[in-house]
Amino acid sequence: MGNDAVNSVDIDQQMRVAYLDYAMSVIVSRALPDARDGLKPVHRRILFAMQDMGIRSNGPHKKSARIVGEVLGKYHPHGDSSIYDAMARMSQDFSMRYPLVDGQGNFGSIDGDSPAAMRYTEARIAAITDELLADIDKDTVDFSDNFDGTLKEPLVLPSKLPNLLLNGSAGIAVGMATNIPPHNLREISAAMIYIIDNYDDIENISVEDLMRFVQGPDFPTGGVILGREGIMQAYSTGRGRIVVRGRTEIEENRPGRYDIIITEIPYQINKTTLIERIAELVREGKLDMISDLRDESDRTGMRIVIELKKNGQPKQVLNLLYKHTMLQSTFGVQMLALVENQPRTLSLKKALQIFIEHRLTVIQRRSHFELEKAKARAHILEGLLIALANVDEVIALIRASRDIETAKNGLMTRFNLSDLQAQAILDMQFRRLAALEQMKIEDEQKEITARINYLENLLADPKQQLETVKRETAELTEKYGDDRRTSVEADAVEHLSDSDLVDDQSVFITLTERGYIKRVNANVYRTYNRGAVGVAGHGLKEEDQLSKLVFANTHDTVLFFTNKGKVYTEKVFRILKGERTDKGTPVINVISLEPEEKVTELIAVSDFNPRNYLVMVTANGKIKRTPLKEYSNVRTNGIKAIRLEEDDELKWVLQTNGKLFIIMATENGKGLRFSETIVRSMGRTASGVRGMKIAADDRLASVDVAAEQDFLLVVGEKGIGKRTPVQMIPTHGRATSGVMITNKRALSITGKVIAACVLRENYDVTFITSLGNVVRLKGTTIPVKGRTARGVRLVRLTEGATVAAVTSNDADLILDDVVPENVLPPETQEDMAADAFEEVDDLDEELDEAEESEEIPESDENEEILPEDSDNDE
Missing domain, CATH: 3.90.199.10 (Topoisomerase II, domain 5)
Known part of the structure; x- marks a missing residue:
């Protein structure tokens, strides 16, 4: 033991060296992916x-x-x-x-x-x-x-594919960790191609440029990403927070009872753990509106059903689920990978650039390999062709040789061949001497020569190498590319502007009596001539019919007014987009309505101009006018819009500029026009004053606002209507009964007045029937008639149908007409319209005879005008 040497070491230094060696071993050999192949x-x-x-x-x-x-x-x-x-x-x-x-x-x-x-x-x-x-x-x-x-x-x-970004990676090393989200092949390939096309100016490519192609991570489990700020930060710096929600749907299983269906959950979330957490919240009383919870997932897909109690509000329950469960989770992006065996945090551009450089290296090395192989083959073919050109002499030389080695040396000396060429000649079979076989060798030599030229040009031209990367990427994208599974949406927490996420488009919003709402692009309804049947515009449920049709833009805010006098708001683009024949989604999925509360009016507002007003009218004819700005900040659970009497409800709300006329119309054809200034501006919680005196056997049918030069479109429930100049309707004070605005004797033909709405120059008018058909007419095709005229057939109705809603809109705001699928051609529509006119000819003749024998009383226009109601603001 006395001969054993004892070395003294600094324990601090030894621990540092040993730990760093261990750490680098973990980082390089176990935990982190290579930036090139991922x-x-x-x-x-x-x-x-x-x-x-x-x-x-x-x-x-x-x-x-x-x-x-x-x-x-x-x-x-x-x-x-x-x-x-x-x-x-x-x-x-x-x-x-x-x-x-x-x-x-x-x-x-x-x-x-x-x-x-x-x-x-x-x-x-x-x-x-x-x-x-x-x-x-x-x-x-x-x-x-x-x-x-x-x-x-x-x-x-x-690695022909950028696997680091396509599949992502996760790993915990020593002192660092990586968490790279997966992406969509088509989007990543498009970004790669953009970089290749601008490779000379790669330093000036910004993250905004790349995000035109790459929306964000695309998780295999789908879900919804909230906002783009986290995505942009992650792509710019390599680090960021991305909020992900599961995808949900709301279904009405029976009247007043709703189910929340979870079809996708956030990435790396355990489904069983999520369900157990929801059950735990129900047991703790934090989700007391849930009556049942079950997992109906199968091999066709995920389906977690959350059944709500009666009058349970789906949106409120969803918000609680997002808050208390992993149905909403955060993916922390750490784009850390090995670059030349060193851990580096990568931006999106840097990750793509490293992969492109890797592919260029692979293509160069592959080309060198293939070039050497092609040259070796060309060398052999050159020797074979020399032998074939001198076949008799070659055969004689071989026959005269004592052994193979002598023959090889003889061939090399006589024809100046290499050792490989001479050996190839000796190995050549006799069948290669046939004419066709000789031609094959010549063709192969031409192909090899062309291949050598291509590879030499490729190796000499960096741009051609980039084009090769681009071509191979495009081919693989075509072969393996698929659609996105994860969508990207705005979220209030992210403070994103709507214009960053949503295109400004013209849309129609429809609402049914049973509370189903949807939006459709306005251009799916082409314009027709009068009397057209139109196209199916709504997949109505049994015993349901359309009640509201509103023209809007996707950037607008929708004000939802209810029968109880409350108002709620939501952005147009957040309303579920549907096709023409979809039934829509329950409005309770859009706003948090109270039990027995029903939406009675929709108003689309582009901006809350302080000079504009909202005019509100109740079912009993009360009216009030309030500045629009009073409704610019509405809480999620709504605010009071008007104070109502017990037997009354809010029915109509209109936006004005403070200088218009208000026109009120009843089902029996009475119309009243008065200046809006007669109704003084009131506070948000005021109850209003008397607007129109309504007969006991009549009901208020429609309210609109108009300028002096406008036309009033009066439509009966049977699709018969007309345009009348607003000037032809005399002005009276409020709280009076008004004058006739249609033919009183023709109500049996036209049906009760369903709408009296304003048409301006270059306006279209859109009708929806109770069975869901949609007809859009150019306003100029509707004839102008007198105040007491009956009108003409505007819409052809199928049996049992009536006109349910009418709205007008500026035709210039709608995109070019698009003819939807399965629509009859205009010629056929015109023929059907002609048939529709014939159906009422007999009744028209009877009415004309009655009018000739007994003139319509003039008292309609000169009815006694009652004094203004002295109601005071409450």
Whole structure:
């Protein structure tokens, strides 16, 4: 022991060195992916070993235990469970956006179930993985010794696809961690191509430029990303917070009872844990509006059903779920990867740039390999062609030679050939002497020469190399690209402007009596001639009919006024977009209505101009006028818009500029016009004053505001109507009964007045019937008639249908007409319109005879005008 040397070391220094060595080993060899192929060493070794075993994407599956054993024994001596877990994750379609392993058997589930034992499952390479391994045998990447120095393994894969961004990565190293989200192949490829097209000016490419192509992460489990600020920060700096929500739908299972259906959950969230958390909240009383919770998921997709109690408010329950469960979660982006064996935080542009540079290196090395191989083959073909050109002499020389070596030397000397060429001639079979075989050799030489020229030009031209990357990327995108699964939406927390996310489009908003709402692009309804049937505009539920039709823009704010005198707000673009024949979504999914509360009016507001007013009219004819700005800040649970009497309800709300006339019309054809200034401006909670005196057997049918030069469109419920100049309707004071604005004797033909709305120059008018058909007419096609005229057929109604709603809008605000599918051509519509006129001819003749024998009393226009009501503001 006396001869043993004792070395003194500084413990502090020794710990530093040992720890740093360990840390770098973990960082480089285990936890972080390479920025070029997006793979950690264990993943790379699994895929390489599977290819080395001959397990192809078009071949049979092999036992997982056999694959794990191969990887463990040859490349990755770190335990079989780590290898199998890594392989299992690469096969999970809920973990990988583009799975790299095609698994057969139980490889785990989104419920958190573990994969079956490796002796039960089988696997093979996925088709897309072939693109990661392509050209690996062409000296495209460097190899290094395996752990025992007996074999070689690749340091990186050639990887034709940007796997780092496509599938993302997650890992915890020593002192650092990576968490890269997955993305959509089509979007990433489009961004790559944009960078390639602007490669000379790559320094000036901004994150905004790339985000024109890449909306954001695209998770395999779908979901909804709230806002773009977190995405932009992550793409700019490599770090950011992305808020993700599950995707939900609301269904009405029976009147007043709603179900919340969860069809997608945030990425990396355990479905079973989520359901257990919801159940726990119900038991604790935090979600007391839930009556039942069940998981109806199957192999066709996810479906978690949350059944609400009667009068339960779906939107409120959803907000509680977002707050208290992982239905809304945050994905913390850390785009950390190895660049030249050093951990680096990457922006989106930098990650794409590194991959493009990797592909350029692979293409250069591949081209060098193929060029050398092509030149070697051309050299052999050159010798064969010399032999074929001198075939008799070659045969004689070989026959005269004592042995093969003598023959080879003779050929080399006589024809100035290389050793390889002479050997190839000696190895040539006699059948190659045939004329066709000689032609094949000549054709092959031409092809090889062309290939050599192409490869030499490619290696000499960097732009051509970039075009090759671009072409290969486009081909793979066409082959493997798919649609986005995760959508990106605005969120109030993110403070995003609506214009950043939503195109400004003209739309129609429809509301049914049973409270189903939707928006559709205005251009799906083309204009027709009078008497048209129109197209199906709403998939109505049984015993339901349309009640409101409002023209708006997607950037507008919708004010929802209810029968109880309250007002709620929501952005137009947040209303569920539907097709023409969709039924829509329950309005309770848009705003939080109270029990027995019903939306009676919709107003679309582009800006809350302080000079504008809202005119409100109740079912009993009370009216009030309030500045629009009073309603610019509405709470989520609504605010009071008007104070109502017990037997009254709010029915109409109109926006004015303070200088218009108010026109009120009843079902029996009485109309009253008076200046809005007669109704003084009142506070938000005032109850209003008497607007129109209504007969006991009559009801208020319509209210609108008009300028002196406008026309009033009067429409009966049977689709008959007319335009009348507003000037022809005399002005009276409020609280009077007004004058007739249609033919009193024709009400049996026209039906009760359903709408009296204002038409201005270049305005279109849109009708919706009680059965959901939509007809849009140019206002100028509607004839101008006198105040007491009956009108003409405007809309042809199917049996049992009536006109349910009418709205007018500026035709210039609607995009070019689009003829929807399954619409009859205009000629057929005109023929049907002619048939419609014939149906009322007999009744028209009877009415004309009655008018000739008994003139309509003039007293209609000179009725006694009652004095103004002396109601005071309450």
